[in-house]
Amino acid sequence: MNTFYKLFLSMCLSLQVAAALAHGSVVPEGDLCIIRIGFYTAHFKVYQPQASRDREFCEDLPGTGETVFVMDYIHKGLALVPIEFRIIRDATGLGRYAALDDVLKLGDLEPLTVFHQSPVIETGVFTVLHNFTETGAFLGLVSARHPDTGEIYSAVFPFSVGFRGWGMLPLFAALTVLAQLGYWLFTGGFARWQAKRSAAVAGANKYTQILMLLPLFLLMGAAQAPDLQSWTSQSGALKISFTSTVNPVPLNEIHSWTLHLTTSNGTPVANAKLSMSGGMPMHNHGLPTDPVVTSYLGNGDYRVEGVRFHMQGAWEMLVTVTQNNASETIIIPLTL
Amino acid sequence: MSRTGKQGLVLLLLVAAMAGGFMWRQHLAATAQWTASELAILRSLSLHSLPALPAAPSNLIADSVQAARMGQRLFFDKRLSVNGAVACATCHQPEHRFTDGLPTARGVGASARNTPSLVGVAYSPWFYWDGRKDSQWSQALAPLEDPAEHGGNRMRLVRVLTVDAYYREQYAAVFGAIPDFSDLARFPADAGPVPNPAWQTAWDNMREEDRQLVNRVFANLGKTLAAFQRQLLPGAARFDAYVDAVLAKEAAKENIFTSDQRAGLRLFIGKAHCVDCHNGPLFTNNEFHNTGILPPAGSVPDQGRSRALAKLRADPFNCVGVFSDAKPAQCIEFNFMRSGPELLGSMRTPSLRNLGGTAPYMHKGQISTLAAVLAHYNEAPLALIGHNEANPLGLGASELRQLQAFLLTLDAPLATEASWLAPPAAE
Ligand SMILES: [Cu+2]
Numbered sequence: 181m182n183t184f185y186k187l188f189l190s191m192c193l194s195l196q197v198a199a200a201l202a203h204g205s206v207v208p209e210g211d212l213c214i215i216r217i218g219f220y221t222a223h224f225k226v227y228q229p230q231a232s233r234d235r236e237f238c239e240d241l242p243g244t245g246e247t248v249f250v251m252d253y254i255h256k257g258l259a260l261v262p263i264e265f266r267i268i269r270d271a272t273g274l275g276r277y278a279a280l281d282d283v284l285k286l287g288d289l290e291p292l293t294v295f296h297q298s299p300v301i302e303t304g305v306f307t308v309l310h311n312f313t314e315t316g317a318f319l320g321l322v323s324a325r326h327p328d329t330g331e332i333y334s335a336v337f338p339f340s341v342g343f344r345g346w347g348m349l350p351l352f353a354a355l356t357v358l359a360q361l362g363y364w365l366f367t368g369g370f371a372r373w374q375a376k377r378s379a380a381v382a383g384a385n386k387y388t389q390i391l392m393l394l395p396l397f398l399l400m401g402a403a404q405a406p407d408l409q410s411w412t413s414q415s416g417a418l419k420i421s422f423t424s425t426v427n428p429v430p431l432n433e434i435h436s437w438t439l440h441l442t443t444s445n446g447t448p449v450a451n452a453k454l455s456m457s458g459g460m461p462m463h464n465h466g467l468p469t470d471p472v473v474t475s476y477l478g479n480g481d482y483r484v485e486g487v488r489f490h491m492q493g494a495w496e497m498l499v500t501v502t503q504n505n506a507s508e509t510i511i512i513p514l515t516l
Numbered sequence: 517m518s519r520t521g522k523q524g525l526v527l528l529l530l531v532a533a534m535a536g537g538f539m540w541r542q543h544l545a546a547t548a549q550w551t552a553s554e555l556a557i558l559r560s561l562s563l564h565s566l567p568a569l570p571a572a573p574s575n576l577i578a579d580s581v582q583a584a585r586m587g588q589r590l591f592f593d594k595r596l597s598v599n600g601a602v603a604c605a606t607c608h609q610p611e612h613r614f615t616d617g618l619p620t621a622r623g624v625g626a627s628a629r630n631t632p633s634l635v636g637v638a639y640s641p642w643f644y645w646d647g648r649k650d651s652q653w654s655q656a657l658a659p660l661e662d663p664a665e666h667g668g669n670r671m672r673l674v675r676v677l678t679v680d681a682y683y684r685e686q687y688a689a690v691f692g693a694i695p696d697f698s699d700l701a702r703f704p705a706d707a708g709p710v711p712n713p714a715w716q717t718a719w720d721n722m723r724e725e726d727r728q729l730v731n732r733v734f735a736n737l738g739k740t741l742a743a744f745q746r747q748l749l750p751g752a753a754r755f756d757a758y759v760d761a762v763l764a765k766e767a768a769k770e771n772i773f774t775s776d777q778r779a780g781l782r783l784f785i786g787k788a789h790c791v792d793c794h795n796g797p798l799f800t801n802n803e804f805h806n807t808g809i810l811p812p813a814g815s816v817p818d819q820g821r822s823r824a825l826a827k828l829r830a831d832p833f834n835c836v837g838v839f840s841d842a843k844p845a846q847c848i849e850f851n852f853m854r855s856g857p858e859l860l861g862s863m864r865t866p867s868l869r870n871l872g873g874t875a876p877y878m879h880k881g882q883i884s885t886l887a888a889v890l891a892h893y894n895e896a897p898l899a900l901i902g903h904n905e906a907n908p909l910g911l912g913a914s915e916l917r918q919l920q921a922f923l924l925t926l927d928a929p930l931a932t933e934a935s936w937l938a939p940p941a942a943e
Contacts, residue, residue: 234897486852490801
């Protein structure tokens, strides 16, 4: 019986893999669609904002109308190369199995083209807009030219406009789930689950205890006064404090800081290489400026220019100190 | 009384008590005392916290009243357009708080973005929705040559200053004598680095020193327009009067806010996180944020700030350029500006002062009502490009209504003297 289920499972899986590979150069990876243009990769997203707002499609579009194709570069090289984008009616008759070779056999693409963006360098993100007026099968063609070799890399992605339902896919999915459930039951999964569950409850208690201590940690953090205080590096070897040219540290006003760097026993550290960045960990964003450590003022003091904060709340400044080819980071927490 | 009658009465009393309790709780929430940290935020949002105008080191005449009066006349002057029908005031209408009420601007042609208000804009380090200009004077030059806005060229524009006696006199008083552009062989009727091939060719054929002569007068024209726009400042609104009353502990005057407006303010500085970006007395941090605004029909998502950086660095009229009056070290914002993927699809936070009178909203006027704006932030959809920095708020319908009630307390006539808000009287 086990053997039978294993066989059935692998059959289902291979069918799904075949379906996944059949998207041409666009491959689903988890929640994301990835397009491969030679060695270049990008997140591939399709939207129909007028019809379905921020709903993201990977390939098959529910209907005609305005469609936005977006490529978020994973390989940053794409920001430097001209990218060409073309949509043609699928004349290969191969649908989702169409490949680059099949497209090359079509010869002149102009008569089939419904949209063409000539090569253009887009530094941030690549976007094009096409208004589909008819349903049907289409092929998207993306090309990027390598800046040094001049070689052109291409990708093909078949897609349909006016998606005609899921076909046999839900059936396969249901069968796969059933098969896995069967396999799991046959191999004594239920008994394992019961054993695991009692172990997990014991483990969860530990987490709860730690979680209950969290407010205490937070209180300890909040009790720290932001000024006239120093912070220590991970190794404990360095201490840093700061003063601001504007006090208290202002909102929406660009200003400078002086960082005072010492060893753990208070001896000023001269001529280290410092850099400073920062952000709001709770908001997951950085500073609104790029501060620069511009000069050493003597006595362990370093001048940082171009500091600005654009929100109130909890910030963290990260000072990286490099000496003798070794770097250490000191975190300065700051509440505005 | 019958048994069922008694039961009914008890039930009724119970319901009444619950309803009463709920309303009392609502009332308490609306009238609850502000905490010390909330009071600090209220004070920071009040117009009393607005500092003096920031220095404009790239524009030496920024605070000259004479230059501002000249800029005022230019602001309303339709001769500064290719068809004689468009002035700055065509889109920046004083009676609409210097906006036009349209989704996207209409000058000589159709512009790509929404007309922002000019009130209090002098406080921003960046101009335009995407911040592609770093000074008010440099910003003022671009619409004049934009084919969709004034549609002009700088040669024709600076000539207006030489042929009009008032401008010629004022220019001489502010900057020194204006150059002589009467030699049409050296200074053709139309020339400028613009998308019009004939004008571009004429510009390319001019001598370098003549082009710089024209550029200098063109930059000075922008500097007078900037001096005028620095005068446009917001006036105290109902919100400011409420904060005054709260800070002065004048309980009677606190009634100028309804309980809905008070509750909305509490949401604004708390649960709704509006104050994260709309902070300070102008209700803006003048920074760049992606908040997942959908593109309007017919356009791809706007890349915003991330596309502006290269333009800003290449702009001959930026803070570090030869037409700027600043030393390079004074261009602090320019020197330390950030780049990076966080800026993808981001736009500058607009001020919320005069929000009620400046619909439609967003960089392309995508959202026509305040209620729809609040619904957008409540939902916080995924951004089509980059990442939406905002998170879904989970506010109920009554909370959204309260927020809106509060936001409408930010409208007020300008603090600017009326003589600045209309075309100057003829000389
Ligand atoms: Cu933040």
